[in-house]
Amino acid sequence: MSELTVHQGRQVRKLAFRAPAELSELLGEELMPETPCGGNGTCGKCAVYATGAFSPEPDEAGRVLACQAVVTGDGEVYLPSRRSVRQIQTDGILEAWAPVPGGRGWGAAVDIGTTTVVVRLADLERGVLAPPLCAENPQRMLSADVIGRIQAAGEGKGPILRRMIRETVGHLLDEACQAVGIGRDDLARTVITGNTTMLYLYTGRDPEPLSHAPFRADCLFGYEEADVWYPPCFGAFVGADIYTAIRASGMCRRSETALLIDLGTNGEIALVHEGRLLCCSTAAGPAFEGSSIRCGGVSTEGAVDHVSVENGAITFTTIGGGPAQCICGSGLIDLLACLLAEEIVDETGAMEEGPYRLTDEVALYQEDVRQLQLAKGAIRAGMETLLLRAGLTAGQVDALYVAGGFGTVLDLENAAAIGLIPAELVSRTHVLGNAALTGALLELLGPAGREEPILTNAQCLNLSECKEFTDLFLEAMLFD
Amino acid sequence: MSILQDISQAMQKGKAKQVKQLIPQALEEGVSANQILEEALLAGMSEVGKRFRDNEIFVPEVLVAARAMNMGTELLKPYLQQAGVEPKGKAVIGTVKGDLHDIGKNLVRMMMEGKGIEMIDLGVDVEPQTFIQSAIDNDCKLICCSALLTTTMNVIGDVVECAKQAGIRDKVKIMIGGAPINQQFCDTVGADVYTPDAATAAEAAASLLA
Ligand code: B12
Numbered sequence: 113m114s115e116l117t118v119h120q121g122r123q124v125r126k127l128a129f130r131a132p133a134e135l136s137e138l139l140g141e142e143l144m145p146e147t148p149c150g151g152n153g154t155c156g157k158c159a160v161y162a163t164g165a166f167s168p169e170p171d172e173a174g175r176v177l178a179c180q181a182v183v184t185g186d187g188e189v190y191l192p193s194r195r196s197v198r199q200i201q202t203d204g205i206l207e208a209w210a211p212v213p214g215g216r217g218w219g220a221a222v223d224i225g226t227t228t229v230v231v232r233l234a235d236l237e238r239g240v241l242a243p244p245l246c247a248e249n250p251q252r253m254l255s256a257d258v259i260g261r262i263q264a265a266g267e268g269k270g271p272i273l274r275r276m277i278r279e280t281v282g283h284l285l286d287e288a289c290q291a292v293g294i295g296r297d298d299l300a301r302t303v304i305t306g307n308t309t310m311l312y313l314y315t316g317r318d319p320e321p322l323s324h325a326p327f328r329a330d331c332l333f334g335y336e337e338a339d340v341w342y343p344p345c346f347g348a349f350v351g352a353d354i355y356t357a358i359r360a361s362g363m364c365r366r367s368e369t370a371l372l373i374d375l376g377t378n379g380e381i382a383l384v385h386e387g388r389l390l391c392c393s394t395a396a397g398p399a400f401e402g403s404s405i406r407c408g409g410v411s412t413e414g415a416v417d418h419v420s421v422e423n424g425a426i427t428f429t430t431i432g433g434g435p436a437q438c439i440c441g442s443g444l445i446d447l448l449a450c451l452l453a454e455e456i457v458d459e460t461g462a463m464e465e466g467p468y469r470l471t472d473e474v475a476l477y478q479e480d481v482r483q484l485q486l487a488k489g490a491i492r493a494g495m496e497t498l499l500l501r502a503g504l505t506a507g508q509v510d511a512l513y514v515a516g517g518f519g520t521v522l523d524l525e526n527a528a529a530i531g532l533i534p535a536e537l538v539s540r541t542h543v544l545g546n547a548a549l550t551g552a553l554l555e556l557l558g559p560a561g562r563e564e565p566i567l568t569n570a571q572c573l574n575l576s577e578c579k580e581f582t583d584l585f586l587e588a589m590l591f592d
Numbered sequence: 593m594s595i596l597q598d599i600s601q602a603m604q605k606g607k608a609k610q611v612k613q614l615i616p617q618a619l620e621e622g623v624s625a626n627q628i629l630e631e632a633l634l635a636g637m638s639e640v641g642k643r644f645r646d647n648e649i650f651v652p653e654v655l656v657a658a659r660a661m662n663m664g665t666e667l668l669k670p671y672l673q674q675a676g677v678e679p680k681g682k683a684v685i686g687t688v689k690g691d692l693h694d695i696g697k698n699l700v701r702m703m704m705e706g707k708g709i710e711m712i713d714l715g716v717d718v719e720p721q722t723f724i725q726s727a728i729d730n731d732c733k734l735i736c737c738s739a740l741l742t743t744t745m746n747v748i749g750d751v752v753e754c755a756k757q758a759g760i761r762d763k764v765k766i767m768i769g770g771a772p773i774n775q776q777f778c779d780t781v782g783a784d785v786y787t788p789d790a791a792t793a794a795e796a797a798a799s800l801l802a
Binding site for chain 1: 647648649650651652653655656689690691692693694695716717741742743744
């Protein structure tokens with residue numbers, strides 16, 4: 113008997129079969145990707161990444177057509193996950209967009225996110241931006257988070273991870289160039305930003321040093337190679353995406369005291385004060401993406417996205433307006449804030465009465481509140497650690513910049529009510545959207561200039577070595 | 593005896609200062625150190641553990657309670673030694689090599705101390721060999737490994753291997769835990785016991801060492 117291992121998102125199935133067999137037969141109706149051409153092998157839409165014994169062999173990119181391939185022995189295939197992200201955040205505030213003096217031709221900015229990849233072209237001569245293009249990061253088929261990808265690379269999947277992302281970026285660049293009537297070779301310059309792991313995988317480096325303490329990255333980028341500029345990373349878990357987001361915020365250009373946070377799984381935070389930049393990553397985990405929450409989910413059709421209290425009754429809206437199927441990050445924060453206001457959850461996070469039901473199917477459970485406490489506690493404690501190190505209190509911060517798509521759907525008042533961000537900063541918060549991409553566009557225009565010394569002298573704190581972190585974390589898990 | 597209840601209550605609420613005041617008072621009233629330990633501190637910690645396991649209270653409350661308990665046991669230590677009270681077994685604990693997460697590990701340690709077990713805490717980023725050597729040197733029958741990263745959890749397998757090579761595998765029990773660990777993993781690497789939380793971990797340790 114041979115074995116076919118089928119990866120889909122986090123799910124892994126093993127199918128035993130007698131080789132040779134048609135891949136489409138083995139996958140069956142449930143797992144088989146869509147075949148718009150009717151399984152004739154002409155449209156290429158059912159291509160999946162594969163390793164092992166296939167006929168015909170996987171192509172250069174490591175893919176086979178699910179409708180055509182025959183499995184001739186043991187093999188593995190990676191199917192696209194079914195839950196796709198509905199809205200991909202591509203915009204961002206561009207503060208200073210002016211033609212580059214002496215700039216020629218088109219440049220490209222690429223943001224390789226753990227979940228999505230965005231590409232945007234800029235006409236360097238005239239200072240015009242083409243519309244952004246985006247795609248899912250296909251590496252998600254192997255694992256949702258950064259540590260999972262590092263682990264996959266450690267298990268020999270580095271080359272396939274590299275091919276996946278190279279191909280996606282390549283396609284997006286081709287498409288973007290085509291849209292403005294140039295060829296890819298005509299691009300004058302490309303800037304590729306992303307977290308440290310993403311850049312490691314894109315450039316084919318082995319991320320092994322990022323997999324264990326002391327988490328010392330052996331490459332922090334900040335170099336140009338074949339007309340591609342990779343902005344610098346601050347550390348193993350504070351990457352070039354934070355560097356470019358900081359540039360987009362302008363926080364190091366003005367002489368202000370400011371915080372920047374990225375509310376993703378890594379929960380990166382940066383603080384600038386008196387010309388010194390301090391940053392860290394808080395490892396909040398994916399709770400705000402709906403993972404590890406019983407009825408949690410990503411922001412797709414049917415997800416509860418906003419919750420409020422009206423005349424003493426808790427009401428909610430869903431994406432698309434249909435029946436509630438799950439709660440996404442913004443909804444979770446709103447709901448928790450409402451339950452605190454109504455004293456259904458107390459200041460320690462305890463629920464007196466058991467799960468709180470929004471509908472028959474969708475509810476918030478006690479253990480969900482605990483997961484949210486860990487996530488919001490980690491982010492807030494990271495912020496407080498940086499402030500403490502700089503000898504500041506939250507009230508002394510002039511501005512809080514929120515990077516990433518999540519910020520645009522987040523209710524800031526409620527984020528403060530659950531203690532995710534300091535209440536003093538609600539009115540001083542600037543939501544940036546995809547700041548990593550915006551900053552990459554700024555990098556296209558030229559080097560950081562005045563900001564440069566602050567950015568190069570930044571200090572990246574390892575919170576596991578910060579004695580005060582644990583106490584701040586314990587405190588930040590509670591509600592006041 | 594109500595002073596024992598007062599101590600237990602103060603400890604459960606994490607009121608270390610009150611615990612510090614009440615214990616000398618109880619000793620003065622003639623309550624034995626051992627009785628204070630067993631009926632106030634350890635009983636109180638059991639209660640805290642139960643409420644934590646049932647999700648009624650969370651990490652911050654448990655840690656403040658555990659700190660109050662520690663404060664109490666420190667006070668009692670000289671009296672217990674004088675009275676010749678022995679700890680209920682000894683165990684080593686640590687976070688495995690490559691991993692620096694220690695909040696969960698500390699909770700487990702404190703809950704185990706709350707069962708009267710003497711704990712040798714090796715800290716974080718602990719080499720497999722260090723677990724084994726420390727168990728041998730201190731004559732421990734239990735080794736507890738914590739791992740929070742999927743990239744470092746496999747080090748637990750190395751600890752088990754190391755114990756075999758040192759020839760002590762049949763003399764020690766190896767308990768493991770941390771967010772990514774489950775029973776299946778425990779079986780695969782050949783460790784002895786997995787539990788999902790600190791309270792059940794302490795119960796399991798107490799019965800292993802009994
Ligand atoms: C707090 C935290 C940190 C703190 C750690 C502070 C400290 N001193 O420990 C800081 C910010 C420093 C940190 C850093 C990192 N973290 Co971190 N961290 C977390 C977080 C938010 C909570 C962990 C925690 O303390 N939980 C509370 C305790 C009480 O629970 P627990 O540890 O699970 O322990 C319980 C049980 O597991 C059990 N148990 C534990 N040990 C043992 C042992 C035995 C023998 C037994 C029986 C039972 C048992 O009992 C405990 C109590 O019931 C989680 C995410 C989350 N939401 O859970 C991420 C998380 C664990 N971190 C993660 C990562 C990746 C990191 C980093 C590597 C990268 C980064 N993004 O910064 C760094 C480097 C860490 C390092 N140097 O080793 C990932 C791991 C992902 C994975 N797939 O492995 C997580 C899951 C977040 C995520 N999804 O990205 N982190």
